[in-house]
Amino acid sequence: MVKDKATVVVVGGGATGVGILRDLSMRGIDALLIEKLDMVNGASSRYHGLLHSGARYAVKDQEAAKECIKENTILRRIGKSCVEATTGMFVQVEGDDPDFVDPWLKGCAESGISTRELSKEEALRLEPNLSRKLKVAYEVPDGAIDGFRMSWQNLQSAARYGGRYKTYTELIKVNIENATVKSITVRDNVTKEEYDIECEILVNAAGPWAGKVAELAGLECNVSPSKGTLIAFNQRITNHVVNRLRKPSNGDIFVPHGSITILGTSSITIPDPEDTSTSWEEVEELMKTGVGVFEHLRDYRILRVFAGSRPLYVPKGAEGGRNASRGFVTIDHEKEDGLKGMMTICGGKFTTYRLMAEKFCDVLAPKLHNTAKCRTAEEDLVPEVSEAEKKAARQYFPSYGVNLAATRLGVEKFGDVVKTLKEQPETREVLCECENVTMAEIQRIAAEPTSHCVADVRRRTRLGMGTCQGNYCAIRSAAVANKLFKNKFEGCSDSLSDMKNFLQARWKGITPVMAGKTLREAEMTRGMYELLFNVNGGRRG
Amino acid sequence: MELEERARDSADNCIACTSCIVACPVTKANPEYKGPKLVGPAHSRMHFSDPSDYEDTLMLCSNCKNCDITCPNGVSVSTLNMLERGRYLKAHPEAHKPEDKMLSHGFEMADMLNKIPFGKSLANLGMSIGEALGVMGAMGMAPERKTPRYASVYFRDLFKTIKQPSSDKKVLFFPGCYIDTNEPWVGTAFVQVMNENGYEVLMDNRFVCCGSPLVVGGYLDEARQHADTNVAIIQEYAQKGIPVVACCTSCSLMLKNEYTELFAQSEMKEAAKNVWDAFEFLTMLAEEGKLKKVNIKSDHKFIYHAPCHLRAQGMGLPAFDLLKAAGLNVVNADAGCCGMSGSYGFHKDNYETSMKIGQALFDAINADNYHKVICDCGTCRMQIQHGTDVKAVHPIEILAKAYKKA
Numbered sequence: 024m025v026k027d028k029a030t031v032v033v034v035g036g037g038a039t040g041v042g043i044l045r046d047l048s049m050r051g052i053d054a055l056l057i058e059k060l061d062m063v064n065g066a067s068s069r070y071h072g073l074l075h076s077g078a079r080y081a082v083k084d085q086e087a088a089k090e091c092i093k094e095n096t097i098l099r100r101i102g103k104s105c106v107e108a109t110t111g112m113f114v115q116v117e118g119d120d121p122d123f124v125d126p127w128l129k130g131c132a133e134s135g136i137s138t139r140e141l142s143k144e145e146a147l148r149l150e151p152n153l154s155r156k157l158k159v160a161y162e163v164p165d166g167a168i169d170g171f172r173m174s175w176q177n178l179q180s181a182a183r184y185g186g187r188y189k190t191y192t193e194l195i196k197v198n199i200e201n202a203t204v205k206s207i208t209v210r211d212n213v214t215k216e217e218y219d220i221e222c223e224i225l226v227n228a229a230g231p232w233a234g235k236v237a238e239l240a241g242l243e244c245n246v247s248p249s250k251g252t253l254i255a256f257n258q259r260i261t262n263h264v265v266n267r268l269r270k271p272s273n274g275d276i277f278v279p280h281g282s283i284t285i286l287g288t289s290s291i292t293i294p295d296p297e298d299t300s301t302s303w304e305e306v307e308e309l310m311k312t313g314v315g316v317f318e319h320l321r322d323y324r325i326l327r328v329f330a331g332s333r334p335l336y337v338p339k340g341a342e343g344g345r346n347a348s349r350g351f352v353t354i355d356h357e358k359e360d361g362l363k364g365m366m367t368i369c370g371g372k373f374t375t376y377r378l379m380a381e382k383f384c385d386v387l388a389p390k391l392h393n394t395a396k397c398r399t400a401e402e403d404l405v406p407e408v409s410e411a412e413k414k415a416a417r418q419y420f421p422s423y424g425v426n427l428a429a430t431r432l433g434v435e436k437f438g439d440v441v442k443t444l445k446e447q448p449e450t451r452e453v454l455c456e457c458e459n460v461t462m463a464e465i466q467r468i469a470a471e472p473t474s475h476c477v478a479d480v481r482r483r484t485r486l487g488m489g490t491c492q493g494n495y496c497a498i499r500s501a502a503v504a505n506k507l508f509k510n511k512f513e514g515c516s517d518s519l520s521d522m523k524n525f526l527q528a529r530w531k532g533i534t535p536v537m538a539g540k541t542l543r544e545a546e547m548t549r550g551m552y553e554l555l556f557n558v559n560g561g562r563r564g
Numbered sequence: 565m566e567l568e569e570r571a572r573d574s575a576d577n578c579i580a581c582t583s584c585i586v587a588c589p590v591t592k593a594n595p596e597y598k599g600p601k602l603v604g605p606a607h608s609r610m611h612f613s614d615p616s617d618y619e620d621t622l623m624l625c626s627n628c629k630n631c632d633i634t635c636p637n638g639v640s641v642s643t644l645n646m647l648e649r650g651r652y653l654k655a656h657p658e659a660h661k662p663e664d665k666m667l668s669h670g671f672e673m674a675d676m677l678n679k680i681p682f683g684k685s686l687a688n689l690g691m692s693i694g695e696a697l698g699v700m701g702a703m704g705m706a707p708e709r710k711t712p713r714y715a716s717v718y719f720r721d722l723f724k725t726i727k728q729p730s731s732d733k734k735v736l737f738f739p740g741c742y743i744d745t746n747e748p749w750v751g752t753a754f755v756q757v758m759n760e761n762g763y764e765v766l767m768d769n770r771f772v773c774c775g776s777p778l779v780v781g782g783y784l785d786e787a788r789q790h791a792d793t794n795v796a797i798i799q800e801y802a803q804k805g806i807p808v809v810a811c812c813t814s815c816s817l818m819l820k821n822e823y824t825e826l827f828a829q830s831e832m833k834e835a836a837k838n839v840w841d842a843f844e845f846l847t848m849l850a851e852e853g854k855l856k857k858v859n860i861k862s863d864h865k866f867i868y869h870a871p872c873h874l875r876a877q878g879m880g881l882p883a884f885d886l887l888k889a890a891g892l893n894v895v896n897a898d899a900g901c902c903g904m905s906g907s908y909g910f911h912k913d914n915y916e917t918s919m920k921i922g923q924a925l926f927d928a929i930n931a932d933n934y935h936k937v938i939c940d941c942g943t944c945r946m947q948i949q950h951g952t953d954v955k956a957v958h959p960i961e962i963l964a965k966a967y968k969k970a
Contacts, residue, residue: 257576258609282609324576422598423607423620456602457580490609491580543637544579 025206028221029055029187030391032207034194034236035228036060037067038170038373041177041188042380042399043228048186049402050388050395055220056178056186057209059193061479063174065230067373068482069299069331071253071278071287073264074098074106074166075374078113078138079271081130082123087350087375088134094375095164097400098173101377103407104430105173109279111165111264112146113138116315117156119269124159127268131163138163150261154318165264167278170373171482172431176404179433190473197225197240197365204240204364213475213510224387227367230334231296237367242360244367248296248332251288252305254536257324257490260284260317267316274312281427282458282489283326286313296332301535305330324540327492327532336370351375353383405433412437419444421451424459431484432464440464454503455496457489462503469504476508476515477501477525493529494548497522498556523558575644577637578605584631584641589901590624593920597624600631604644622649623659626905626914626921627780629817629876643825646779653782660782663704667907668781671773674745677714678721684714706915709950712746719748723767726755731764735845736801738794738819740812741773742942750942753964754811754842760967761849761856766806770797774818777907779826791823795835802838809840811960813874813940814906816841820877841874842960843882843940850886859891860966864935866894868959869925869948871941872901883940883959892962894938899925904947919951926951938962 031047033040036058047054058064077091099106115124131138139162146160147153153160178188189209196208198219206221227236227244237244259279267275278285289305306328314320336352351371356362366387371379381397388395408429417425419441429437443450443463450463468480477500480486486500487493501522505511515521526548537545552558578601585591585599603622622645631641653659666673677683691711694700701707719739735758743750755765775790798808798819810816819839823832840848849855868884875881881896888894903921908914929937929952937948937956945956 258573282606322573322576422602453598453602457606459606490578490606494580495582540576540579543577547579547581 024218025221026218027055028206029053030222031055031224031226031387032057032220032222033226033228035230035232036062036174036188036190037065037228037230038063038174038177038376039067039230039368039371039379040226040228041174041181042376043226043368043383044186044188045177045181045184045404046377046380046384046397046399047387048181048184049398050384050393051184052388052391052393054181054186055222056181056188057192057194057220058188058190059212061190061482062178062188062473063171063482065232065296066251066331066333067174067230067376068170069253069329070170070251070333070373071276071285072167072170072280073276073278073374074168075372076111076164076166077134077136078111078127078131078163078165079266079276081134081136082126083271084350085130085134087372088130088136090375090378091372092134092136092164094378095166097377098168098374099166101400101403102168102173102176103403104405104433105169105176107167107169107280109165109167109263111163111266112141112150113161113163113266113268114146114153114316115158115160115268116154117158118315119158119267121158123269128161136163150263150265152260152317152319153265154316156315156318159268161268162263163266165266167264167280168373169280173373173404175483176433180402180404188473191475194236194239199240199362202361202363204362213512215513223364224390225365226383226387227365227369230369231332233334233367233369235296240356240362240365242356242362242365244354244369245337246369247335247337248293248298249335250291250293250298250330250332252291252301252309252328252330253285253287254306254309254313254328255326255532256284256286257326257540258282258284260320260323265316267312272312274309277313277316281485286320290333293332296334298332299330301328301330301532303535306536325536326490326541327529328536329532334369334371351379353386355386408432408434408437412441416441416444419451421461422453422459427459427485428461428464432467436467440467443467454499455484455486455489457491457496458485458487460484460486460496465500465504466507469507472509474504474508475510475512477504477521478528480504481525487525487529491544492533492548493526494544494551497526497529501525519558526552526558574639575605575608578635578639578641579637580605581636583634583636584639587630587634589628589630589903589921590626590917593903594624594917597621600625600641600645604641604646604648605639607648608644622652623661624914624917625649626901626903626908626918628872628901628905628908630872630901633872633876633878640825643822647784647826650779650782650784654784661704661911661913663911664781666703667705667910668777668783670777670907671741674714674718674741678718678745684716688713701912704912705910706912706918708915709910711910712742712946714745715748717748719744719751720767720769722748722752723755723765726752728755728759728764731762733763734766734806735763736766736768736806736808738771738774738808738810738815738839739767740810740815740942741777743811747942747958750811750958750960753958753960754809756964757842757846757960757967758809761846761854768797768801774815776814776818776822779818779822780906780908784826788827791827791832794819795823795829795832798835798838799831802835807838807840807845809842809845811842811940811958812942813841813871813877814943816844817873817877841877841879841882841940843886844877844879846963847882847886850889856967858963858966858970860887860962861969862892862935864893865932866892866962867897867929867932867934867937867954868894869897869899869902869929869937869939869944869956871939871944872905874940883938887938887959887962890963890966897925897928897937899928901925902944902947902951904943906943909943909947918947922947922951929954
């Protein structure tokens with residue numbers, strides 16, 4: 024049954040997909056994005072959140088390096104509230120190859136990436152936790168970028184131009200007539216309803232799932248999912264992005280985000296992009312390398328560990344894994360495979376998502392006889408909350424975190440939340456104490472049509488992502504939020520099961536690192552939920 | 565300095581268990597204060613980053629240290645609060661209260677008055693007039709309180725007139741500001757007690773204020789200078805085998821624990837080993853059988869209040885135990901914080917909270933017909949005398965009197 028139609032349907036709610044939706048919408052093309060789960064579920068949030076300066080690619084891939092520095096500058100401008108302009112450091116410690124420095128400096132200079140040499144003293148003053156075995160340090164314009172926020176803001180921007188999106192809507196069939204895509208069949212993963220969406224062009228932006236989407240159209244697309252494992256530490260170990268100045272390898276990058284630091288990554292080729300499992304061995308490998316840069320690394324508390332799959336595109340006969348290109352490809356299936364109305368975009372990296380969308384849409388738009396120019400670099404993603412609004416809001420916020428809430432929520436929702444805080448003082452209660460999320464904010468996000476469970480609220484508020492990993496906020500927020508969800512999942516329709524699922528997902532990231540300080544926290548969680556509340560329904564005898 | 569010992573990093577040990585909120589007397593009295601874990605530990609996870617979006621209630625912590633005492637994971641919660649407060653005030657000097665400078669720099673005023681003929685008497689007169697005219701409130705001070713009066717002769721000068729038998733066994737006295745400039749008789753009592761036990765007491769006027777009031781006022785850089793000065797002197801005497809003893813539990817806590825927690829220097833940790841609280845030192849003598857025995861004979865009933873900064877030292881209640889063992893009829897009030905917490909209760913804005921916190925202690929004191937309250941801390945004694953009609957004395961005064969009688 025045909026229930027919807029759009030000129031272009033984009034499959035995949037990661038950075039690539041939302042970038043394309045925004046680009047198409049701004050060109051005046053009617054577009055709809057579908058995502059099988061919640062937005063930003065895959066590689067676009069499961070990575071270190073580094074806004075590359077390009078310096079990491081300066082030696083091996085100057086093309087990528089040039090793209091990065093250009094996009095880095097653009098994203099800092101259009102996505103102010105998503106970027107932490109921390110600047111970055113490239114460091115060498117005793118034992119690192121000194122011969123790598125000159126070619127790297129040359130590569131940076133040729134790519135237009137500014138570098139500034141720091142004396143050992145200055146580097147240690149800026150980052151007192153760095154290893155005393157530090158040899159050389161350079162400053163580069165790296166930054167940190169919030170994948171969740173950046174993607175949601177792209178959607179908000181697209182929506183202003185008529186772009187639409189549906190979450191928990193999974194592509195299950197591509198309907199082809201006369202070698203032309205006519206429509207797609209999707210399943211609503213919340214209500215389980217199946218229906219058709221008519222479209223002129225189907226865009227496969229499914230990242231590591233691109234191979235699977237291509238298969239539904241009877242095509243082949245050789246995507247090699249490459250798992251990257253990352254460690255989140257409980258505090259800001261560093262205030263700069265810190266990169267090891269050497270040939271890129273595992274465990275080289277530290278990125279500070281808000282109250283945490285992320286260390287990454289590994290690169291393991293896996294058959295199934297759904298595999299986000301992690302192991303103690305993977306953690307150990309990252310720690311072994313990381314300890315070279317921050318010598319006390321093992322003393323810091325690990326919050327959790329997580330993994331995502333890079334969508335590496337491997338042309339036939341080429342090498343995968345660490346050595347595969349981080350570049351991206353646009354495949355016009357009409358040219359390649361004789362299937363009209365379908366295009367695939369694959370590969371690339373978060374930092375260049377906007378440029379990828381631009382280049383891709385430059386190919387797509389003419390097919391629809393649209394000659395509009397790309398404007399995504401010119402306009403801010405969302406209007407910023409003004410200082411005056413923040414100042415006025417401060418009197419209603421029960422705790423610090425006005426800035427955090429303002430960047431998370433954006434003007435409109437921030438205004439709503441402040442109004443609720445003002446009119447209903449009971450909503451000033453901080454439900455997530457570690458990340459400072461108020462009841463009002465949770466209510467506001469829970470009432471969004473895209474929110475179906477507490478985990479959806481988590482991805483948009485940072486609820487449960489701090490020190491206690493959901494210990495206190497799970498029970499509080501499930502009770503508050505579950506009432507507000509319009510459509511609920513099977514198996515988490517009541518507050519209790521929603522809470523259990525939420526905690527289970529937190530637990531997944533904790534179990535591989537359950538030792539030392541992390542174990543203490545875990546044991547308290549277990550004590551509270553398993554012993555005090557008996558959530559697993561244990562019985563005597 | 566090992567990472568584990570740096571207060572800053574001890575935030576990593578916080579499992580957000582909320583014990584500190586339960587134990588916090590300020591949270592209980594003033595619900596506006598969200599509680600310790602949401603201030604120091606939460607903020608210090610963000611360390612190095614821009615302190616522009618800060619918890620206003622950072623200013624409400626009294627630094628009484630009940631959070632540190634209760635924390636099951638050894639997090640220096642209150643020190644983290646102070647570090648974050650200092651960092652915030654450094655970036656936002658406009659957030660200082662007008663009275664902060666005065667309350668944190670009492671030692672400067674005291675030194676200056678000592679140099680002016682009749683300075684102290686004039687200052688005391690000024691305070692009486694000020695209180696009568698109600699101008700204290702305008703300065704940000706709680707108008708309900710009587711400002712402590714300066715002694716006509718400071719202990720540093722009084723000490724020179726005390727005749728002591730010379731001895732090979734020596735201790736260096738760290739008087740602290742309050743005993744030095746307001747209650748010199750406590751210092752005199754200390755000298756008497758030590759002399760009775762065969763010790764000669766030394767003074768070194770290079771000592772400066774321990775820095776505790778500077779820390780709570782957010783003046784961390786100055787506190788660091790004070791710490792460096794005092795630590796160098798303590799180490800100098802340590803080399804000569806002369807221990808440093810203090811009668812004020814806030815001073816001794818500062819010298820013993822807080823310098824290291826705040827500034828993480830190994831020499832501070834080393835110097836701390838040479839510092840004792842007076843009754844901790846006397847208890848050590850008693851355990852070695854070296855304390856001169858005394859039997860306190862008194863028909864009166866006493867009540868003892870253990871200062872928070874004594875309990876934070878984790879050494880039991882040496883004064884209470886020693887006096888009780890010596891025969892004094894004394895009960896432990898066991899009523900929590902008095903609410904004064906150094907200069908905290910002097911701030912006009914904190915007065916109500918301060919008195920609310922102290923109520924349990926006042927009730928315990930008023931519950932029976934106690935002759936005197938015994939307490940090791942000067943500002944606790946001030947609060948007790950403000951909140952009840954019972955006189956409060958330092959335990960060393962009781963012991964000195966008992967030796968004198970014997």
